[in-house]
Amino acid sequence: MSPLTFFIFALALVCSAIASPINGTAATLEKRVTHTGRGTWFDVGLGACGKYNVNSDKIVAISSQIYGNGGNCEQYMHITNTANGKSAWGKVRDECPGCGASDIDMSPSLFQELGSLDEGVLKVSWHFENKDFTLP
Secondary structure (H helix, E strand, O other): OOHHHHHHHHHHHHHHHHOOOOOOHHHHOOOOOOEEEEEEEOOOOEOOOOOEOOOOOOEEEEEHHHHOOOOOOOOEEEEEEOOOOOEEEEEEEEEEOOOOOOOEEEOHHHHHHHOOHHHOOEEEEEEEOOOOOOOO
């Protein structure tokens, strides 16, 4: 075997090892879907997820279409006011039967991170964070 052939073989072997997937990486990736809809606020209490909340908690109620059987309870969402660019995180703790599919209802404290309560309704975009997400 010539030195050039040996070098090319060794280089190919190293490149294939570098390009190999790391065990478990593919299983932890989740597709992120960004939703756009109306964001409103409400006085919170006992939510559909079974937790009691107060207005100072950063919580979100999602539409019945997305809520389903509560699979997103306790999951964080990242929410952006598309008019001013302000963003915040909230945790799903309730269902919003009156919301359209991509609309969300927020606690007053969460809404105020994005806009004024006097506005009442914001245009927002949002997505769920990974289930193991913790606030930065």
